[in-house]
Amino acid sequence: MMTFNKHWAIVPTLFVAATLIAVGGCAGVGVETGAGAAPTVEPTAAMAEQSAPAGAESSGAAVRELGPIIDMLENGQYQAAQRALQAYLQHDPRSAVAKGLLRQLETDPVQLLGAAHQPYEVRPGDTLGGIAARYLGDPLRFVALARYNGIARPKALVAGQVLKLPVSGKAGVAEPQAAIPLQEVTLQAIEEDLAAGRIAVAQAGIARLRAAGGAPTARLEALSLRARALERQARGLALLEAGRVEEALEALEQALRDAPGLEPATRRRAELRQRLVRDYHEAAVVHFRNQRLDQAIELWDKALALDPGFEPARGYRTRALELRRRLDALE
Structure with missing residues (x-):
């Protein structure tokens, strides 16, 4: 509820925390x-x-x-x-x-x-x-x-x-x-919500402030970007907890595109990359030994996309490509 006063131009309204109450x-x-x-x-x-x-x-x-x-x-x-x-x-x-x-x-x-x-x-x-x-x-x-x-x-x-x-x-x-100013008080409340992990509350505040107009565009967009990054980070960590490692990595990658250096997304992304590189390589070796060369090469491609310097994958992939070339020549 807003109250206007001819003696007072600024509406003493504060959107705070979850409800951005007036x-x-x-x-x-x-x-x-x-x-x-x-x-x-x-x-x-x-x-x-x-x-x-x-x-x-x-x-x-x-x-x-x-x-x-x-x-x-x-x-x-x-x-x-x-x-x-x-x-x-x-x-x-x-x-x-x-x-x-x-x-x-x-x-x-x-x-x-x-x-x-x-x-x-x-x-x-x-x-x-x-x-x-x-x-x-x-x-x-x-x-x-x-x-x-x-x-x-x-x-x-x-x-x-x-x-x-x-x-x-x-x-x-x-x-x-x-x-x-109203906008400054509201922006401070949004920043507090983000720092406390109340992402949905902060996003609601951003939406209301954007609809009301008057807030500094650059600062509002920066808060919006951070809120989205935190949301994606939370999703990535939840996916990791559920064992959906590839989806978790993608969500963390998206979070870090919005907010480079965000933690724990930065640390967990590095851990997940190393884990997936090893998993891809080990699965590819099994395929290679069973002459499933296409599947093996596809997995080594994934491993090297994450870590181009991973030599075991690079060496095995070269051998798989050569073997497939020879088999194709026999046909």
């Missing part, structure tokens, strides 16, 4: 309109649970994706989100997004944002994500901003509500900062 939805969803201001109360566990959407919980599936965790944060499920983020980082300890969100939950918000603040009146169309993007430089800092203001449910802003807005600069004034 953070502009509360962080995020548009402000509720109303004359009164919502009370500022430090959220409790009970309040968080009451504000949670039906069925929301830190399940095993949610741990593997950031989207459901951000849903928890948007709905004020701070404790559940904290547990989910800790579990998520067990699977992907390099995730900068997850580490940043967890830090906002585990650190005193005053320590994060500073004690000095000024009042800010929420306007129709405002979201915590938009305000965080405009004044803190990052829409995902809506978590710290919510805790700074004791907001139990970040989605539940009300027009007219007065927030404490951290100030910056010598003049002690909250100044708009350069927000992280």
Whole structure:
């Protein structure tokens, strides 16, 4: 869900991990309109649970994706989100997004944002994500901003509500900062997904970002190429596990054409080539001894295509060709 604000040109939306969820939805969803201001109360566990959407919980599936965790944060499920983020980082300890969100939950918000603040009146169309993007430089800092203001449910802003807005600069004034562009945040999420092996999630993010337009073409194509290489590598390793060695080698070759130097594709390709060269040669020798010269020569051709310097195959092939020439002459 995207929220547009005439005072804020950038949509504070984030496609993250598996669902490429829109953070502009509360962080995020548009402000509720109303004359009164919502009370500022430090959220409790009970309040968080009451504000949670039906069925929301830190399940095993949610741990593997950031989207459901951000849903928890948007709905004020701070404790559940904290547990989910800790579990998520067990699977992907390099995730900068997850580490940043967890830090906002585990650190005193005053320590994060500073004690000095000024009042800010929420306007129709405002979201915590938009305000965080405009004044803190990052829409995902809506978590710290919510805790700074004791907001139990970040989605539940009300027009007219007065927030404490951290100030910056010598003049002690909250100044708009350069927000992280939507495309950059999304590209970083895709890179994290690829690094963590979430290939399908990354490919979905690439497709959505390409459809939305505006992302740097060269960088998007590089990510797409890497995603395809990782997919082919995974297929090659699965084929190898199934004993389909020739198909496995072809898949790894394709992966390395997309991403030269990719590991473990590079190492496994070298191992497979050596293995197939030996297998082809040994099978060819059996055919040769049984006078099945055409089959033997075909196998030695395969061996030499993989390793032109494999002398046993080269020598036997020469003998097989000479024998076939003599047999043809007798006919």
